[in-house]
Amino acid sequence: MKKDSLIYTVIFSFVITFVFVFILAVAYKGTSERVQKYQKISEAKAYLSASGIKLNPDEDPEAKFSKIFGDDFENKEVLIAKINSENIFLSRFSGKGLWGTISGVIAVNSRIDKIIGIEITSHSETPGLGGRIEEAWFLNQFRGEKVPDNIQIVMGTGRGDTISDNGLIDGITGATRTSESVENIINNKLLQLRDLKRRGEI
Known part of the structure; x- marks a missing residue:
């Protein structure tokens, strides 16, 4: 197959696109739990800070949040x-x-x-x-x-x-x-x- 042909260009573009999409999907799957955990920690910190509550360096933001506000807050x-x-x-x-x-x-x-x-x-x-x-x-x-x-x-x-x-x-x-x-x-x-x-x- 000639490299300057239309079919080669289409197949090459498809393969490259598939490879990159696959890599992104794997990366997303591998980091989704970590991202969700970070989002929960960030949200807990935001609630605590808005309330004027300061965290000690060794305190768990999620644990302190649950103690004050409870766990049932999503909705x-x-x-x-x-x-x-x-x-x-x-x-x-x-x-x-x-x-x-x-x-x-x-x-x-x-x-x-x-x-x-x-x-x-x-x-x-x-x-x-x-x-x-x-x-x-x-x-x-x-x-x-x-x-x-x-x-x-x-x-x-x-x-x-x-x-x-x-x-x-x-x-x-x-x-x-x-x-x-x-x-x-x-x-x-x-x-x-x-x-x-x-x-x-x-």
């Missing part, structure tokens, strides 16, 4: 836990960012007028710009923030030093659209939690 919209003698609500959130979905966890007090903390678990925002929503300086602004109504992300210094206790959060310089997305996502989640509480579902 629950809202988790309720008692932290420092106070009931708090925790819930996953997600919404549209600039380039993809932004997901995370939020913890609020039982009156839903104060944010205990938030954590970003996944996003597709631009590294160095919108991707900074996962940085500590940005997330720490939400800790203990009173929100009798909504949060508002303002374009301040971009360093997280906007002093407020009324829902004002310092946005990310150069990432206005991502900041607006986070504002909308958090406010929608707060609205949903308040509606659930009003209906007596939490």
Whole structure:
């Protein structure tokens, strides 16, 4: 068979494609359990961090999570836990960012007028710009923030030093659209939690 023939090209392309797909399938199968384990650990850490719970270096995140929140949480919209003698609500959130979905966890007090903390678990925002929503300086602004109504992300210094206790959060310089997305996502989640509480579902 001539190497410059159409049939040779088609067969060669098919074989190469099959080999690469087979290698990827084997790699996926071999690492799927490890990936799922890592995802569970990451999610446990996110819930604990949003709740203001610090882990010691030798502590197992999953074990501590189960002790506080229980094991049956996969299909629950809202988790309720008692932290420092106070009931708090925790819930996953997600919404549209600039380039993809932004997901995370939020913890609020039982009156839903104060944010205990938030954590970003996944996003597709631009590294160095919108991707900074996962940085500590940005997330720490939400800790203990009173929100009798909504949060508002303002374009301040971009360093997280906007002093407020009324829902004002310092946005990310150069990432206005991502900041607006986070504002909308958090406010929608707060609205949903308040509606659930009003209906007596939490």
